[in-house]
Amino acid sequence: MVHDSLAQDRTHARSMVITGGGIVATSQTLASQAGAQILARGGTAVDAAIAANAVLGVVEPMMNGIGGDLFAIYYTAKTQELTGINASGYAPKAMSLEALKKLDYYSVPSAGIHSVTVPGCVDGWAKMHAKFGKLPWRDLFAPAIYYAEHGFPVTELIQWDWDNTAAKLRADENSRRVYLLDDRAPAVGEIFRNHELARAYKILAETGPDALYKGEIAAAILKTSKRLGGLLAAEDLREFSSEWVQPVSTTYRGWNVYQLPPNGQGIGTLEMLNIMENFPLAGIDPLSADAFHFKIEAQKLTFQDQRRYIADPRFQDVPVSALISKEYAKRRAGLIDPAKANCSGGPGDPVTVGHTIYLAVVDRQGNVASWIQSLSDLWGSGVTVDGFGFALQNRAAGFSSDPEHPNALAPRKRPYHTIIPGFMEKDGREIAFGIMRGMNQAQAQAQFVSNVVDHKMNIQAALEAPRFTKMTLGGCDVRIESRVPPAVREELEKRGHSLEVLGEYSGMVGGGQAVMRDTKAKVNYGASSPRKDGAAIPEPDPYFTRSPK
Numbered sequence: 001m002v003h004d005s006l007a008q009d010r011t012h013a014r015s016m017v018i019t020g021g022g023i024v025a026t027s028q029t030l031a032s033q034a035g036a037q038i039l040a041r042g043g044t045a046v047d048a049a050i051a052a053n054a055v056l057g058v059v060e061p062m063m064n065g066i067g068g069d070l071f072a073i074y075y076t077a078k079t080q081e082l083t084g085i086n087a088s089g090y091a092p093k094a095m096s097l098e099a100l101k102k103l104d105y106y107s108v109p110s111a112g113i114h115s116v117t118v119p120g121c122v123d124g125w126a127k128m129h130a131k132f133g134k135l136p137w138r139d140l141f142a143p144a145i146y147y148a149e150h151g152f153p154v155t156e157l158i159q160w161d162w163d164n165t166a167a168k169l170r171a172d173e174n175s176r177r178v179y180l181l182d183d184r185a186p187a188v189g190e191i192f193r194n195h196e197l198a199r200a201y202k203i204l205a206e207t208g209p210d211a212l213y214k215g216e217i218a219a220a221i222l223k224t225s226k227r228l229g230g231l232l233a234a235e236d237l238r239e240f241s242s243e244w245v246q247p248v249s250t251t252y253r254g255w256n257v258y259q260l261p262p263n264g265q266g267i268g269t270l271e272m273l274n275i276m277e278n279f280p281l282a283g284i285d286p287l288s289a290d291a292f293h294f295k296i297e298a299q300k301l302t303f304q305d306q307r308r309y310i311a312d313p314r315f316q317d318v319p320v321s322a323l324i325s326k327e328y329a330k331r332r333a334g335l336i337d338p339a340k341a342n343c344s345g346g347p348g349d350p351v352t353v354g355h356t357i358y359l360a361v362v363d364r365q366g367n368v369a370s371w372i373q374s375l376s377d378l379w380g381s382g383v384t385v386d387g388f389g390f391a392l393q394n395r396a397a398g399f400s401s402d403p404e405h406p407n408a409l410a411p412r413k414r415p416y417h418t419i420i421p422g423f424m425e426k427d428g429r430e431i432a433f434g435i436m437r438g439m440n441q442a443q444a445q446a447q448f449v450s451n452v453v454d455h456k457m458n459i460q461a462a463l464e465a466p467r468f469t470k471m472t473l474g475g476c477d478v479r480i481e482s483r484v485p486p487a488v489r490e491e492l493e494k495r496g497h498s499l500e501v502l503g504e505y506s507g508m509v510g511g512g513q514a515v516m517r518d519t520k521a522k523v524n525y526g527a528s529s530p531r532k533d534g535a536a537i538p539e540p541d542p543y544f545t546r547s548p549k
Helices: 029-040 045-059 097-102 121-132 137-150 156-164 166-170 173-179 195-207 216-227 234-238 266-276 289-309 326-333 440-453 459-464 486-494
Strands: 017-019 023-026 069-076 081-087 243-245 248-252 255-259 356-362 368-374 422-426 429-435 477-481 498-502 512-518 523-528 535-538
Touching: 017 023, 017 535, 023 029, 023 045, 023 512, 023 523, 029 045, 029 137, 029 356, 029 535, 045 069, 045 121, 045 137, 045 195, 045 356, 045 368, 069 121, 069 422, 069 429, 081 121, 121 137, 137 195, 156 166, 166 173, 195 216, 216 234, 248 266, 248 440, 255 266, 255 440, 266 289, 266 326, 266 440, 289 326, 289 440, 289 486, 356 429, 356 512, 356 523, 368 422, 368 429, 422 440, 429 440, 429 459, 440 459, 440 512, 459 512, 459 523, 486 498
Parallel strands: 477 498
Antiparallel strands: 017 523, 023 356, 023 535, 069 081, 069 368, 081 243, 248 255, 255 422, 356 368, 422 429, 429 512, 512 523, 523 535
């Protein structure tokens, strides 16, 4: 049982969702509701995650969709085992730094057809469904098809992103036609439909994932690429396969914390926690200058290592075990001055020792899905597929243009990935968590874990608590929410931090979701960040179908 002694005088706004049934927490309420309905029909956490993810591709199309990638961690209650999947796509076989130079690109572009990598999401859905699903594949797309055909009212924060990226949509003929109404973004509450995307989902539902890699949708992707002078070839799609991976972990003050191995940045969360463990954070005020200072300094050291070493392990030897070792973290922690910000740190030597959706699901049986899916930047590449109404990701922008860097672009290589699903457990409590927004994710997840472990917050309070984010490499600039008291911000500036003060609940620090299973009590908890339009929605109980006793 979870207690909160400050329930009547608390600093967070929302209560957790608590139920004996399942919970789906996403960044848009219609997607959460769709997943909850799938649970009520007897679906597993994976079934609900796929259905919710598909709906998010309709209602939050700038963030995710079948043109993007997927990573997930799944906890099987019966066996108490964790399974990870890396469904991130690779660069086309014809794409290289040399090939781009011949096309007059001297760095990897951040948008357009030459930023496109193979979409991994649908293959990841299929593999997860085959291993952990229960309901028929076709049933999982019914909610998404419904909203794509019948329409949905656009929600507030999603509309803001839509409106502020309209110029990117205007740059592509298909994007402009599909996603703009009279050359403008839809307004808050305005009904939006996407019949082309509905058609894509219908084909996927009836013919399976091969449609996107070998069939009609694949042909449309290739036609779009060829029309724009892209380098994608049929074999790039046909030969792609997502990969089962073993999660990596560390301990943080008695909790086991898990992430997926590279090419994602999840090991950055683990390294940051290991560094933070060297400082007396447990029990101190989470809004104190000391708490923020130690976490900010740990982030700087970790971020330098992330950008230096993380790459596709099929191409480079990534020193994962060294980067997340306690010994290495102790050495890195020794560089932190408690009284002064470090503005010039670099990566260590471990060998010697924008935009995303995250959803979390727990089902009635206690199976837990930590699930993250993305197009990378808003609207990804900005290129929408001919006739099918979905955008292709721009993950190639995650490559380095330096040929000597471990993350340098190469054919069939997967780029550095920002999207990471998190999982932590201790004494029969399993928590799936994730916080979005590009390079913010590893540092935000470490802050969430610290809020739960050090500051004894419940999962809703831990998501809501004021956070910082630092998206630059080097320097002392840091963004921080205005709910951090002025006196604390003043003290941080005295220590050398250069603060940019954000709004009270700023999307710049990333919205998130979390679910928790109390195995002993067989009770589930859900949380959803107010920095997004979503909610944690419980599975409906069978009160209309169960006969009275």
